Amino acid sequence: MSIVQEKFQFPSKTENDNQFNFSDCEQIIEFDHPTKYRTSEWYTGQGKIAAQGDGRSFEISASYTLKAEVKVVEGIFESSNPLLADVYRRRGRCVAIVDQTVEEIYGESIRGYFQAHDIPLELMVCRAWESDKTPETVHRLLHFLGKDGCDVSRNEPVLVVGGGVLSDVAGLACALQHRRTPYIMVGTTVVAAIDAGPSPRTCTNGKQFKNSMGVYHPPVLTLVDRNFFRTLDIGHVRNGMAEIIKMAVTDDPVLFELLENYGSRLLETHFATLGGDSELAEIADDVIYRALFSYMKHEGTNMFETYQDRPHAYGHTWSPRFEPAVKLMHGHAVTIGMAFGATLAQQMGWLKTTERDRIIELCRSLGLSVYHPILEDIDLMLEGQKNMRRKRGEGGLWAPLPTGIGSCDYAQEVSSGVLEAAIETHKQLCTAFPNQGNGQQMYLRDLGLE
Secondary structure (H helix, E strand, O other), X not given: OEEEEXXXXXXXXXXXXXXXXXXXXXXXXXXXXXXXXXXXXXXXXXXXXXXXXXXXXXXXXXEEEEEEEEEEOOOOOOOOOOHHHHHHHXXXXXXXXEEHHHHHHHHHHHHHHHHHOOOOEEEEEEOOOXXXXXXXXXXXXXXXXXXXXXXXXXXXXXXXXXXXHHHHHXXXXXXXXXXXOOEEEEEOOXXXXXXXXXXXXXXXXXXXXXXXXXXXXXXXXXXXXXXXXXXXXXHHHHHHHHHHHHHHHHOOHXXXXXXXXXXXXHHHOOOOOOOOOHHHHHHHHHHHHHHXXXXXXXXXXXXXXOOOOOHHHOOOOOHHHXXXXXXXXXXXXXXXXXXXXXXXXXXXXXXXXXXXXXXXXXXXXXXXXXXXXXXXXXXXXXXXXXXXXXXXXXXXXXXXXXXXXXXXXXXXXXXXXXXXXXXHHHHHHHHOOOOOOOOOXXXXXXXXXX
């Protein structure tokens, strides 16, 4: 179990900035509101207001505190598991948004669970392909949650059950409903379980840039049950393993070695949900927990991206621009970005050649892509850097690049010359592979998600 706590506070201002300084204030009032006035059991806040003596100016400083919990569990919708029942019984109902494919496979179990606990269930089924990751889908979800639908309360956690796309759009809809409606996330894909699900970044796609619109609104509770992986197409399992690799490379060398030793077996057995290997099941749980902990250690404690030392952005600097351009599966786009980033880091003297080769070989061993000709479109790559600088606050590119297995640093800028040279080196490296760096089921159409 991982507890995540984060505060947002306005930047302080000093006399050196020619701005407001609390030490000059004539009156300062601090507010720590009584518990009985709280809007929600998951969110708290404090603040103060300070006035100068001129009767013309004052400044407000406020903090916002939230708690989000992540649990690795088994049998979420088994009637003997009280987790969800304990949350929803006292609210008199459960409002749920469920992925269409998940409903087809697990709908009976979900309905049966709430029937067994005598909890009314109001459920919306939502198709959640990558092509559905649009503002229009968010508006449909808002209609379901709003006055014309279930009219959820600001303190009523919506249950979201599905993959990474659904976690993004449903999380965004919850953020917009009443400006902040809590939700509980049950991730049914590898991506949703260890990355998109617990993430505070809810979003929808823009026309040319992935995930370009959104807000920070994490689930108050994330439940991870690898048993859902049993029914996934192996392409979806592979797709999600890219997000585990990024944390292994940048933060956890033990996780990296586990993937080197057991990654292929975890892929083939859908994380030990097929075959009945109890030893592999323990390894699967360890891999999932380590990936979650590494991810949320950085993502959760920097929940509003107020700092750009974000190792979990490895592989995500150029890919948001080239992924939609050629309709790659997200995991394949990320591993192309990671593999190229490893070559770039090696060219910059940050990474040993042997370590670069280990990173690329791990991706290839799982059938993930490490190269695509789209990298050779320099204008598109530079446009991607321009977009990323804006997203990251114009202070630099801040591209995470590995400095070893389990560590990383951040390239503030990558010049066009350095970029082109690294692309050419990476191209020559990958064209020597039997498949020229292509992965298996690497396009959205391969899994019917266009």
